[in-house]
Amino acid sequence: IISAMVFIQAFLICFLEGRFFCLNPQGFRARVRILITKHISVLRKVWGRGVLCIFAGILHLAHWWIITTISASFMIVVGIAAVVCGTIAGHKLDNLRAALDDDTFLRFEFDRFDSDNDGALTLGDxxxxxxxxxxxxxxxxxxxxxxxxxxxxxxKINYRQFSDWWYRCKFNSKRTSLPRTVRKSRR
Incomplete structure (x- = not known):
């Protein structure tokens, strides 16, 4: 039973973490991933998948064979790294978004990914x-x-729609309205 649980968890980890060149958010992998994360919402976050790795590693330790002990230790280390990195990345993202008070960088990146140069992004873009x-x-x-x-x-979404969403999401968790500097730069 423990081996079956470890196998299922390993499959989940590979499926959730490995995009395998499947960035299309409407592809098969994405649909299965959506189904999994819909029912286990903590797996949407990197730190949540790290906890899954730690749990899989701890279960794997139950076999007490040298090879499983080595692989279990590796899974636990990977899980701890994912929890730490996911938490740090979340804080850095908040700091990055707080630092973006002008539209120059955002506009440059938006235009860079406009594949057909029509001033709008498709879902894939x-x-x-x-x-x-x-x-x-x-x-x-x-x-x-x-x-x-x-x-x-x-x-398709144009830059105006995107920047409205970006700044709305940027300050949604901390403030109810946009700060003056952002409001001025968007006029």
């Missing part, structure tokens, strides 16, 4: 853009965010 600036959001979050930004239902 949007997912690649977010990934490139270090925002590894859950696939379902990317799809929902895109659809919430695309108020005109054109299946």
């Amino acid at each position: 949007f997912a690649t853009f977010l990934s490139s600036i270090g925002l590894e959001f859950d696939d379902m979050y990317v799809i929902n965010a895109f659809h919430s930004i695309d108020t005109q239902r054109r299946r």
Whole structure:
């Protein structure tokens, strides 16, 4: 039974962590990942997947063979690293977003990922853009965010729609309104 649980957890870890060149947020891997994270929401976060690695490693230690002890120790170390790195990355992301008071960098990056140079991002462009600036959001979050930004239902978002979403999300958890510097730069 323990071996079966370890196998299932290893499969979950590989499926959740390995994108295997499947960045499309509407592909098969994304759909299965959405199904998994819908029911186990803590796995949406890096630190949550780190806890899963730690738990799998602890279960793997129950076999008490030298090879399983080595692999279990590795899983526990990877899990601890994921918890620490996920927490640190979350804090750094908050600091990065707080530092972006002008639109220059954001506009440059937006234009860089506009694949057909029409001034708008498709869902694929949007997912690649977010990934490139270090925002590894859950696939379902990317799809929902895109659809919430695309108020005109054109299946594309322009820079104005994107920047409105960016600044709304940027300060949503800390403040109820945008600070003066951001409001001035957006006029």
